[in-house]
Amino acid sequence: GENVEQHPSTLSVQEGDSAVIKCTYSDSASNYFPWYKQELGKRPQLIIDIRSNVGEKKDQRIAVTLNKTAKHFSLHITETQPEDSAVYFCAASGVYSGAGSYQLTFGKGTKLSVIP
Amino acid sequence: DSGVTQTPKHLITATGQRVTLRCSPRSGDLSVYWYQQSLDQGLQFLIQYYNGEERAKGNILERFSAQQFPDLHSELNLSSLELGDSALYFCASSDYRGVNTEAFFGQGTRLTVV
Numbered sequence: 233g234e235n236v237e238q239h240p241s242t243l244s245v246q247e248g249d250s251a252v253i254k255c256t257y258s259d260s261a262s263n264y265f266p267w268y269k270q271e272l273g274k275r276p277q278l279i280i281d282i283r284s285n286v287g288e289k290k291d292q293r294i295a296v297t298l299n300k301t302a303k304h305f306s307l308h309i310t311e312t313q314p315e316d317s318a319v320y321f322c323a324a325s326g327v328y329s330g331a332g333s334y335q336l337t338f339g340k341g342t343k344l345s346v347i348p
Numbered sequence: 349d350s351g352v353t354q355t356p357k358h359l360i361t362a363t364g365q366r367v368t369l370r371c372s373p374r375s376g377d378l379s380v381y382w383y384q385q386s387l388d389q390g391l392q393f394l395i396q397y398y399n400g401e402e403r404a405k406g407n408i409l410e411r412f413s414a415q416q417f418p419d420l421h422s423e424l425n426l427s428s429l430e431l432g433d434s435a436l437y438f439c440a441s442s443d444y445r446g447v448n449t450e451a452f453f454g455q456g457t458r459l460t461v462v
Contacts, residue, residue: 233406264448275350275438275453276391283448321391325448335404336381336440336451340390 234259236324238339245312246347253342255322256304262326265298265305270319270341279320280307312346319343351375354439354454362462366427369457373420373441379403380422381451382414385436397422398444429461 235258245251257265266281282289282296282305289296293312298305309316322339351374361367373380382394393406397416408414411429416422426433436458440451 266450268453275455277350277453278450281450335393335396336442337393338383338391 234262234324234326234335234337236322236337236339238322238342240342241340242343242345244345244347247312247314249312251307251309251312251316251344251346253307253320253322253344254304255306255324255339256302257324257337258303259324259326260300260303262324264325265296266323266325266336267296267307268321268323268338270321272318276321309344312344314346314348317344317346350452350454352439352441352452352454354437354457356457357455358458358460360460360462361429363429363431365429365461366425367429367459369424369426369437369439369459371422371424371439371441371454373422373439374443374452377441377443377452378420379442379444379451380416380420381440381442382408382422382424383438383440385438385456386434389435391438394424426459431461434459434461 238255263284268276269279270276293310295308319341321341325336353372355370378399380397383391394408395414396404414424436456438456440453442451
């Protein structure tokens with residue numbers, strides 16, 4: 233099955249600096265790569281996603297890049313703010329298990345702390 | 349509000365007992381996923397259903413089972429509970445219809461085994 237590795241496990245940045253989180257995946261059949269943010273005690277929520285036919289996607293201060301050849305993708309957060317502090321999960325998804333369904337495999341998460 | 353409803357929110361039970369966690373997906377979503385999140389751990393995939401059929405299994409223990417009913421709600425059954433089963437259990441649903449899309453998570457059920 234798919235295996236997703238995520239680094240670093242913890243990341244501390246000063247407010248206003250950039251943060252980068254990197255993930256690698258194992259299965260070349262994966263074609264959808266979402267990023268989720270989970271605040272303490274809350275449910276994971278999608279913040280951005282990218283499909284395999286796109287190399288980069290931006291949404292305000294957040295961007296994701298994908299290198300299909302190398303099987304890695306990254307999350308970039310610019311001008312970080314204290315409210316960006318949370319656990320971020322990357323995931324990889326593809327149709328592995330037959331028509332009409334797909335699996336979503338998560339990395340182990342990165343705890344981002346933005347220091348005011 | 350994601351539209352995914354999980355009940356109960358909290359559950360405290362003793363070792364050896366059996367519990368059932370319930371998930372109602374977003375209206376129209378055919379896919380339901382169950383994940384386990386232990387303290388400071390990531391999201392461990394347990395099992396996936398699509399339109400009533402099991403489609404994928406992850407690291408789900410034999411003591412755990414799940415099903416998806418005709419009305420698309422799903423239940424995760426945990427039996428012979430152990431202390432190590434204490435965790436946050438998330439259900440997610442998606443509107444997969446040939447194209448991978450966002451999975452929406454419920455608020456989770458926090459299970460404490462004492």
